[in-house]
Amino acid sequence: MKLNSAVVSLTNLFTRSEKSESEQFSDLYNKYQKLVRSVIFQIAGPSHLSDLVQETFIRVWGKLPEFRKESEISSWIYRIAVNIALDHLRSEKRHPTSSDSVLEFKNDGRDLEQELANRELVSESLMALSTEHRTVIVLSLIHELSLAEIAQVLELSEGTVKSRLHYAKEHLRQFVSELSEKKRTL
Numbered sequence: 001m002k003l004n005s006a007v008v009s010l011t012n013l014f015t016r017s018e019k020s021e022s023e024q025f026s027d028l029y030n031k032y033q034k035l036v037r038s039v040i041f042q043i044a045g046p047s048h049l050s051d052l053v054q055e056t057f058i059r060v061w062g063k064l065p066e067f068r069k070e071s072e073i074s075s076w077i078y079r080i081a082v083n084i085a086l087d088h089l090r091s092e093k094r095h096p097t098s099s100d101s102v103l104e105f106k107n108d109g110r111d112l113e114q115e116l117a118n119r120e121l122v123s124e125s126l127m128a129l130s131t132e133h134r135t136v137i138v139l140s141l142i143h144e145l146s147l148a149e150i151a152q153v154l155e156l157s158e159g160t161v162k163s164r165l166h167y168a169k170e171h172l173r174q175f176v177s178e179l180s181e182k183k184r185t186l
Helices: 010-015 021-044 049-066 073-092 112-127 131-142 147-154 158-185
Strands: none
Touching (some): 021 131, 049 073, 131 147, 147 158
16 A cells, blocks of 8 residues: 555644544544554564454553644554564564465455465465564555655665665575475475
8 A cells, every 4th residue: 555545634634633543543543453463464574463353442542632743644654563463472472473464355256265375374484484574574565655655654764675675676586596495306
């Protein structure tokens, strides 16, 4: 999901609103819950997903008065979601197993068996990456953020993001190549 398509004016959502606080929270949650759920799932896997999504929205709502409006609210929410996912991985002292992460693909008429095999390959490939590399791949290839947007979300320089993305893609190529080689020898 592009940041530009997820942008919403805080002024319109909150300051001029005659809605109750709970209605405002509901609007915020409904607007961004898919984005938050997706990024947390793809970085941290499904374990504790609901708790991590809830924690993200509690943090977003609690820190909303501190939002400086220097960036888009979606960038700020991405950042909070990514931090919570990474904090969870650090606290668990583990990386999710390949069975923890199954990416959603649209069924475009391909053979279901082939689609499932592709999902498993993508999941295994992502889980083989370091957390830093998996995070930039998820934000770049799955959420389609630009280098500048990823740099803003992760609070890194564009050069660092570009480097991590390059090495992540190299590791993915190597992993897929090794996996293909193993399948040929079987």
